[in-house]
Amino acid sequence: MEDHREILKRAGLALTVFGLVDIAFMIYSLAQGQSYSSTFNIFAVLAGIFLMRGSLGAARLVTWFSAFMLASFAGAVLLLFPFMQPLDLLIAQAKIYPARLVTPWLVAAAAFVLLGWIYARLRSPPVIAALLASGRSATAPRHAFVLGVGFVVFLAAMLKMTLHGTANEKAIELARHQLGPGYNYATQSIQWCGGHGRAVVAAYNDEEIQHVTVEW
Incomplete structure (x- = not known):
């Protein structure tokens, strides 16, 4: 053995x-x-x-x-x-x-x-x-x-x-407002602090991927 x-x-x-x-x-x-x-x-x-x-x-x-x-x-x-x-x-x-x-x-x-x-x-x-x-x-x-x-x-x-509620919709709306309709959007993370939200959203298409930080 x-x-x-x-x-x-x-x-x-x-x-x-x-x-x-x-x-x-x-x-x-x-x-x-x-x-x-x-x-x-x-x-x-x-x-x-x-x-x-x-x-x-x-x-x-x-x-x-x-x-x-x-x-x-x-x-x-x-x-x-x-x-x-x-x-x-x-x-x-x-x-x-x-x-x-x-x-x-x-x-x-x-x-x-x-x-x-x-x-x-x-x-x-x-x-x-x-x-x-x-x-x-x-x-x-x-x-x-x-x-x-x-x-x-x-x-x-x-x-x-966290990523599939109203906060997710808000984050994507703010990111789309910044970059426009030429991208698809997917929230990567959401944080809350003192009643304020902060999220990182991936904006992507066939040519590039950007990560946008939005707050509300």
């Missing part, structure tokens, strides 16, 4: 490398003036180091986190993504800024595959046997899967209420 320490070492190395690549990509994106957010980077590096050192406690934590993120990723594609961008805006992005659209999807796909592989390795019989021998729980993290889906459902509900 494969030794559990070797499994932890390989999983930890993969997680550490991915975390370092994620940090490098974040620095590059910020240097290019592009927004970038990730739940990996430093966390992935630290967790990977502990796994490489054979920490069964880290194995339990990473297994739980992997389950949560796998459920969140799957839920985001099915539930959250349809509320985030209209299809014609995605088509415009693909035509005008293909690299900006493709790169985040490639990173997300790589993260999903990596997390699936790490979860499978950390749920392998040698690791489960080592957890039981150390007196730790070796049950599957079902609550992590449930919480991951629940988190996405909550975000989808919030986006639907």
Whole structure:
């Protein structure tokens, strides 16, 4: 039977490398003036180091986190993504800024595959046997899967209420007043402060995409 320490070492190395690549990509994106957010980077590096050192406690934590993120990723594609961008805006992005659209999807796909592989390795019989021998729980993290889906459902509900109400119509009306009828419009975010609204609206056509900030 494969030794559990070797499994932890390989999983930890993969997680550490991915975390370092994620940090490098974040620095590059910020240097290019592009927004970038990730739940990996430093966390992935630290967790990977502990796994490489054979920490069964880290194995339990990473297994739980992997389950949560796998459920969140799957839920985001099915539930959250349809509320985030209209299809014609995605088509415009693909035509005008293909690299900006493709790169985040490639990173997300790589993260999903990596997390699936790490979860499978950390749920392998040698690791489960080592957890039981150390007196730790070796049950599957079902609550992590449930919480991951629940988190996405909550975000989808919030986006639907925020971006598909009267405030959304007001934001698009103000943006159209600024740029005219030559664009399609999609609200990207809405904020409220002291009774005043502030929104970022994407104005797009087949040739360009602009982001307009409106207040009321």
